[in-house]
Amino acid sequence: MDDDPASDEHERFRFETRSIHAGQEPDADTGALMTPIHANSTYEQDAPGEHRGYEYSRTGNPTRTDLEANLASLEDAEYGRAFASGMASINTVLNLLDSGDHVVTGNDVYGGTHRIFTQVYEDYDIDFTFVDMTDLDAIEAAFREETELLWLETPTNPLMSIVDIEGAAEIAHAHGALCAIDNTFATPYLQRPLELGADIVSHSLTKYLGGHSDVVGGALLTNDEELDERFGFYQNAVGATPGPFESFLVLRGTKTLPVRMDRHCENARQIADWLADHPDVDRVYYPGLDSHPGHEIAREQMDDFGGMLSFELDASLEDTSEVVSNTEVFTLAESLGGVESLIEQPAPMTHAAIPREERLEAGLTDGLVRVSVGIEHAEDLIADLETAIESALH
Numbered sequence: 001m002d003d004d005p006a007s008d009e010h011e012r013f014r015f016e017t018r019s020i021h022a023g024q025e026p027d028a029d030t031g032a033l034m035t036p037i038h039a040n041s042t043y044e045q046d047a048p049g050e051h052r053g054y055e056y057s058r059t060g061n062p063t064r065t066d067l068e069a070n071l072a073s074l075e076d077a078e079y080g081r082a083f084a085s086g087m088a089s090i091n092t093v094l095n096l097l098d099s100g101d102h103v104v105t106g107n108d109v110y111g112g113t114h115r116i117f118t119q120v121y122e123d124y125d126i127d128f129t130f131v132d133m134t135d136l137d138a139i140e141a142a143f144r145e146e147t148e149l150l151w152l153e154t155p156t157n158p159l160m161s162i163v164d165i166e167g168a169a170e171i172a173h174a175h176g177a178l179c180a181i182d183n184t185f186a187t188p189y190l191q192r193p194l195e196l197g198a199d200i201v202s203h204s205l206t207k208y209l210g211g212h213s214d215v216v217g218g219a220l221l222t223n224d225e226e227l228d229e230r231f232g233f234y235q236n237a238v239g240a241t242p243g244p245f246e247s248f249l250v251l252r253g254t255k256t257l258p259v260r261m262d263r264h265c266e267n268a269r270q271i272a273d274w275l276a277d278h279p280d281v282d283r284v285y286y287p288g289l290d291s292h293p294g295h296e297i298a299r300e301q302m303d304d305f306g307g308m309l310s311f312e313l314d315a316s317l318e319d320t321s322e323v324v325s326n327t328e329v330f331t332l333a334e335s336l337g338g339v340e341s342l343i344e345q346p347a348p349m350t351h352a353a354i355p356r357e358e359r360l361e362a363g364l365t366d367g368l369v370r371v372s373v374g375i376e377h378a379e380d381l382i383a384d385l386e387t388a389i390e391s392a393l394h
């Protein structure tokens with residue numbers, strides 16, 4: 001396949017084919033099928049200033065180039081840039097802003113995103129307004145003269161709220177602001193925000209795109225050449241780029257993204273249905289359930305509902321801690337998106353930094369449990385949850 005993401009491969013090949021081949025050609029010299037790990041910092045020049053596409057690996061590395069082309073193809077983007085982590089991607093978008101600028105964002109964005117906004121960029125005189133992103137009127141009302149960026153996630157973490165991407169992007173554009181979306185939870189297999197009007201897509205490659213809990217990485221995708229050039233400038237100027245081994249691992253991961261996501265979604269659907277009927281469960285947060293307030297929007301903007309879900313046990317903080325500590329197949333751990341199922345309790349773990357009253361007001365109760373549903377057998381996962389709940393609560 002052609003390396004050029006602007007080629008006609010989008011029209012010719014479907015997602016499953018592009019996930020395996022886009023950006024990757026057998027090595028011209030050896031025929032090696034897989035993109036080599038170009039473990040290399042510098043490159044020979046034919047004459048001073050005359051190089052063959054690469055000068056120095058912070059600026060560009062052939063393994064990274066293939067990954068960037070692959071990710072761009074999957075998001076139906078013209079341009080892709082890879083970074084050392086999801087946070088490095090987010091930081092790069094924030095590098096676009098100037099002192100005095102204002103950002104509108106969600107009141108339930110990922111904790112690390114909230115931290116970089118409030119503990120790094122507010123110090124540079126950039127102001128952030130946190131709103132309920134499921135309410136388009138609230139987004140509209142938060143805009144000011146100096147708003148330059150709308151930053152959102154959908155589905156959100158851990159309550160799986162769904163934001164209307166098309167509606168939100170229209171508001172941003174009406175105010176002359178950029179709309180950036182963190183698409184980590186959905187992945188491009190389930191949701192392509194650029195098609196819905198977003199200007200920038202950000203990813204933590206650490207999650208589903210890598211898919212095996214063995215690599216940390218990030219990416220930015222866009223159709224805007226000028227933005228892409230600035231992202232490339234920041235890759236080189238700031239230096240938070242992934243090494244060739246990390247790039248290789250993510251390329252290896254994206255090949256199986258469609259089959260993994262199908263199983264993540266199917267398992268999550270079965271677990272959500274089972275939990276919805278469980279007497280100890282007060283509420284299930286999964287956008288695939290008819291009862292989920294964002295279900296209709298999710299049906300429109302997603303191809304399936306993902307592998308993340310949360311549920312609220314009718315139990316105290318301590319008893320809920322016992323449930324999540326008692327599983328055998330689910331591992332008690334933060335993070336998400338790997339082939340193995342993970343379980344966590346937001347109150348004392350991922351969302352512990354939020355004061356209790358504020359946390360309860362946001363719906364993050366003591367009995368809330370979040371799971372990243374892996375690709376094991378669904379019946380083993382359900383039996384594991386059943387035993388953990390039964391032994392801790394009865």
Ligand SMILES: Cc1ncc(COP(=O)(O)O)c(C=O)c1O
Nearest residue numbers: 085086087110182184204206217
């Ligand atoms: C939605 C989301 N965005 C960004 C990040 C940050 O990514 P990384 O850990 O790769 O820096 C995370 C990490 O958990 C996340 O869940």
